[in-house]
Amino acid sequence: MNNTGGIIVAAGQINDNGGVSPLFQIGSISIIKRIILTFQQAKISPIVVITGYQSLEVEQHLADYEVIFLKNENYDSTEKFDSAKIGLNFLKDKCKQVIFTSATIPMYTSNTLSKLIKTDKQLIVPSYKGRAGHPLLINCNLITKIVEYNGKEGMRGAINSIGIIKEYLEVEDEGIILEADEIEKLDGVLQYYNDKLLHPFIRISIEKESLFFNSRAKLLLLLIQETHSVKRACKHMALSYGKAWSMLNEMEKSLGYNVVERRHGGKRGGKTNLTPEGEDFLTKYQRYEDDIRQYASKHFYDIFEEVK
Template sequence: MQAKENKITGGIIVAAGKKTDPRVLSPLLKIGSITVVKRIVLTFQQAGISPIVIITGYKAEEIEHDLADYGVIFLRNEHYETSQMFDSAKIGLTFLRDKCEQVLFSPVTAALFTPATLQRMLACRAKVVLPSYQGKPGHPLLLANELIPRLLAYDGDRGMRGAIQNLGIESCRLDTDDEGICRNMDDIGRWDALLKKHSQQILHPFLRISIENESLFFNSRTKLLLILIQDTHSVRSACRHIALSYSKAWNMINQLEQALGYAVVARKHGGSNGGKTYLTAEGAQFLAKFQQFEENVRQYAKNEFDRWFINRTFL
């Protein structure tokens, strides 16, 4: 988990793919017992990265189903067949520009870097951090939030690295012993050698934190729904980002309000731009309290897990 003094770091995973390009491996390909895209999500989460945005395109519904319970946000690149990876990255950067202080970016083809490498990158506290292994550049890339407008303005043909070079600022080039940063998923011959090490690195306690009385009325999925309503001012838009049906979302909201005894979501009708949905003051306060409670519980669980299992080599 990120320590309190650390910056809020969001994550972007580009998993749009191309139906017309058979050379591109599917984000749903399994290495070990989990998919490529889920492995990156778990690695990000182990390092305390949040929010995590998945840019989808080809097989979007299948990817959303695979990650439905992992607290990630889905954004679709509707032009995935004709656009480049950097176009998908821009979708994620646009969404996260006002939600975090820095962003980790990775294509779905780089799935075997470790949480320890991410922690080293976060400790650099530079505007741009580029990891390498034996002199070879790799992923993910760490970018300061203040650089996002300039990255979005780049219209060259050299992708993310070209956009970074165009910034004209000094980057922190971090040499690591993590071969996974430069091992793409098309390099099948090296998977087995790295997989065991990577699976050990993402070992962690997995908590599902919820609140209930006679029945469950609030969990991480409801939390994400409220966060997105707060951001988009639209229940329908929020649903699109977390692969949730509109009717199910309102059922969750109604159940929450009934349990709490006050309104959490309010609608503002009319106006030239139509109505908006937003959190009430009480709803926003409840959400903030739950997020702090959740963070405290997860940090305690991680510390205890490390104390009883990792530090004593019982696993």
């Protein structure tokens, strides 16, 4: 696995330490949407959003953005690090490294993320004029030790407890140190960061008589593969149970074979898994999607040289 996953903690209450809602708009888009778009520009996948307070509103707001939702059910009585643990545990065996951030730091460039990713370090923190900021890059082989930490110093304490040297990457990106409630400062740099969001975005679908597969259907299959349950998959992607089965039935009708296998009853209840044919189709779609997006990105910047 050479991919880089992303974790965005957006679980805290609005009034926590003067915090700002992840749905608060800076410019024309919300804080949380801005972070996700920046992550996607840097080809970070999968992206996990940890919700808590306003979870339903956040999930509905981001339903079409190919992100996975994990809820901290105890958000009102736990710390930010407890939310981070939920995301770290979920991604630890799904990628090589993770970019971790809080929704309280909403504005930095995808170029900064790409620089962090390319360092190939165990643990690295961006800094601006000597001040450490967010997001952090964490190698997945550190996660087991990090989540074992139960002290009171949060992520900083967890990192210090594992005895690894924390390295810093100096970047020309003031956004890594700007909090979401520093409205005047963010307004002053808003146009610069908006310009940096310009990028090609390709939506890839497969049709027969009608559309039957796209990135949302891909996420549904990936989550069924992970959870062995359509119901739990739906919970992680803000999708109704009935809609999920409609998508699966349409998929199978168009492809001419079963994509999922159902197991009913028994002591442990029913399970849903992908069939071998379903797994093969999903793998081919992911390969096709990756190839198309790489081609589109390269040729976009070859043609529109002024936006590099």
